[in-house]
Amino acid sequence: MEDLQRVLLREYSLSISTLPDKGRCLFTGRDFSPGDIVFSQEPYVSVPNKTSVESRCDWCFTSSNVKRCSSCHVVWYCGSRCQKSDWKLHRLECQLLAHLEKNRLRSLTPSIRLLVKLYLRRKLQNEKVIPSTAMDNYNLVKDLVSHISEVEETQRLLYAQMASLVSVILQWPGLDIKEIAESFSKLACNAHTVCDSELIPLGTGLYPVISIINHSCSPNAVLVFEGRIATVRAVQHIPKGSELACNAHTVCDSELIPLGTGLYPVISIINHSCSPNAVLVFEGRIATVRAVQHIPKGSEVLISYIETAGSTMTRQKALREQYFFTCSCTRCIKLGQPEDIEESAVLEGYRCKNHTCDGFLLRDPESKGFKCQKCRLVRDKDEILKIAGEEKAVAEQASAALSSAHTKEALEMYLRIEKLQVKLCHSFSINLLRTRETLLKLMMELQDWKKALEYCRLTIPVYEIFEMMQETFTASSMSNPDEAYQEKSSLNQNWNLGTDNQTDVCSFSSFVFSYNINLAQTRVKSTYFVTKWDYGRNTK
Numbered sequence: 001m002e003d004l005q006r007v008l009l010r011e012y013s014l015s016i017s018t019l020p021d022k023g024r025c026l027f028t029g030r031d032f033s034p035g036d037i038v039f040s041q042e043p044y045v046s047v048p049n050k051t052s053v054e055s056r057c058d059w060c061f062t063s064s065n066v067k068r069c070s071s072c073h074v075v076w077y078c079g080s081r082c083q084k085s086d087w088k089l090h091r092l093e094c095q096l097l098a099h100l101e102k103n104r105l106r107s108l109t110p111s112i113r114l115l116v117k118l119y120l121r122r123k124l125q126n127e128k129v130i131p132s133t134a135m136d137n138y139n140l141v142k143d144l145v146s147h148i149s150e151v152e153e154t155q156r157l158l159y160a161q162m163a164s165l166v167s168v169i170l171q172w173p174g175l176d177i178k179e180i181a182e183s184f185s186k187l188a189c190n191a192h193t194v195c196d197s198e199l200i201p202l203g204t205g206l207y208p209v210i211s212i213i214n215h216s217c218s219p220n221a222v223l224v225f226e227g228r229i230a231t232v233r234a235v236q237h238i239p240k241g242s243e244l245a246c247n248a249h250t251v252c253d254s255e256l257i258p259l260g261t262g263l264y265p266v267i268s269i270i271n272h273s274c275s276p277n278a279v280l281v282f283e284g285r286i287a288t289v290r291a292v293q294h295i296p297k298g299s300e301v302l303i304s305y306i307e308t309a310g311s312t313m314t315r316q317k318a319l320r321e322q323y324f325f326t327c328s329c330t331r332c333i334k335l336g337q338p339e340d341i342e343e344s345a346v347l348e349g350y351r352c353k354n355h356t357c358d359g360f361l362l363r364d365p366e367s368k369g370f371k372c373q374k375c376r377l378v379r380d381k382d383e384i385l386k387i388a389g390e391e392k393a394v395a396e397q398a399s400a401a402l403s404s405a406h407t408k409e410a411l412e413m414y415l416r417i418e419k420l421q422v423k424l425c426h427s428f429s430i431n432l433l434r435t436r437e438t439l440l441k442l443m444m445e446l447q448d449w450k451k452a453l454e455y456c457r458l459t460i461p462v463y464e465i466f467e468m469m470q471e472t473f474t475a476s477s478m479s480n481p482d483e484a485y486q487e488k489s490s491l492n493q494n495w496n497l498g499t500d501n502q503t504d505v506c507s508f509s510s511f512v513f514s515y516n517i518n519l520a521q522t523r524v525k526s527t528y529f530v531t532k533w534d535y536g537r538n539t540k
């Protein structure tokens with residue numbers, strides 16, 4: 001088997017090094033411009049999310065036209081193409097699931113399935129039923145960090161219980177429960193949530209080479225799951241020496257809806273046939289790392305593991321809890337500096353008692369409250385705690401209503417949350433923005449365009465502020481600043497929403513969704529810039 005380092009260097013101009021404080025790191029062997037694909041990989045194993053409202057195809061994650069596997073009645077596929085692609089592995093899983101007791105089936109979470117699939121794939125690769133390559137083999141999974149010794153006792157116990165269930169499902173003699181428990185810990189630090197272009201989570205995938213990439217809160221690359229990667233798949237047995245014959249190169253999503261045109265120079269060599277022996281597909285489960293800044297040769301490729309919109313303290317807490325390290329990126333080293341304190345207080349802090357003041361509050365060491373840094377008014381801590389408690393109680397019910405698709409009930413609850421948050425939070429608060437985004441979506445679902453439009457208006461100033469705070473994708477960082485500037489200004493356009501409520505809401509929300517200002521993730525904002533820009537380049 002060819003060595004991973006050699007393949008990475010030859011095919012992607014990348015190399016792996018080890019740094020004492022980070023472990024393995026991925027470095028560039030050439031310059032990458034914003035928009036460039038740095039690396040892409042199929043998952044070693046993946047599994048769709050389990051929801052009460054919809055089922056997804058186990059291979060491509062679409063929820064359209066899915067049918068249950070007639071044998072195990074657990075796994076769903078959207079058609080024979082996906083079922084065939086997954087068959088070697090599912091054949092084994094199917095036999096195991098078909099004989100599983102009902103109460104065990106109920107505990108079959110996506111993580112447990114992911115681990116079952118991981119061990120089945122290892123077995124099939126050992127037996128050479130599924131071929132191994134330098135970028136697709138179990139040794140890469142073995143090398144992933146697990147941080148098991150740092151995991152809290154209660155969590156370790158939970159992993160051990162889940163490992164027992166994996167062992168019950170597999171029924172292989174000599175399985176090491178400790179090793180399986182450690183694999184769960186590996187998944188927690190290394191698996192990625194596969195999202196669609198609107199950032200809706202579809203499932204989870206393990207991409208062992210992408211897992212070598214370390215984190216930065218100000219990343220130079222993003223991880224996206226695109227349907228634009230062209231893959232040529234055999235649809236017939238193609239004997240050695242035969243000519244490949246394919247169909248046209250329209251970029252489609254996983255439901256074969258045309259998305260645009262792409263130029264794929266190598267694939268373009270393939271000739272056409274009306275009875276092709278191969279098809280061109282654009283798969284969404286392939287993870288692609290794209291540059292969002294100019295990455296000079298010899299730099300480390302860095303993506304963000306978490307939402308970059310949070311305060312430095314929130315980001316550091318999330319990284320410590322899930323990934324067991326303290327980030328020292330360019331944003332994190334500003335922790336405690338005046339601009340960092342102000343940013344955090346605006347994004348996550350409370351509002352001034354005086355509703356006409358937009359100052360930010362800081363804990364007042366001389367009293368039991370928070371003092372506005374603009375008008376010096378003090379807000380009582382107990383009053384804040386009372387509202388926060390009420391909000392928390394409603395939020396739990398609201399998310400339950402939302403996940404069981406009770407739209408009207410969810411709308412009422414989110415309106416109550418909004419009222420409480422308006423009393424509690426700074427007007428640029430991320431939490432308030434999230435609530436308003438949810439309300440906007442719910443109103444669109446209920447086709448209440450007038451109200452939806454009001455929410456478009458309420459969210460715009462926050463998007464603008466946030467964009468100012470987080471200029472990760474600056475025109476100067478791109479190799480073609482003029483083009484980048486144009487892109488930026490088109491996104492910064494003034495959203496003078498008119499009176500045609502439905503058209504305005506739809507165009508605004510599609511702007512929001514595709515731009516994915518879902519603030520949550522600057523990385524997605526960047527993705528949009530990149531995709532659009534790169535697309536323009538490719539089709540010129």
Ligand SMILES: C[S@@+](CC[C@H](N)C(=O)[O-])C[C@H]1O[C@@H](n2cnc3c(N)ncnc32)[C@H](O)[C@@H]1O
Pocket residue numbers: 021022023024025143144145147189190211212213214215216322323324325326327328
């Ligand atoms: C997905 S892995 C990344 C690859 C990892 N360095 C390795 O050796 O396999 C995530 C782990 O890498 C380390 N890591 C990632 N980003 C880091 C950073 N910015 N600083 C320090 N450690 C980091 C942490 O141990 C984290 O749990």
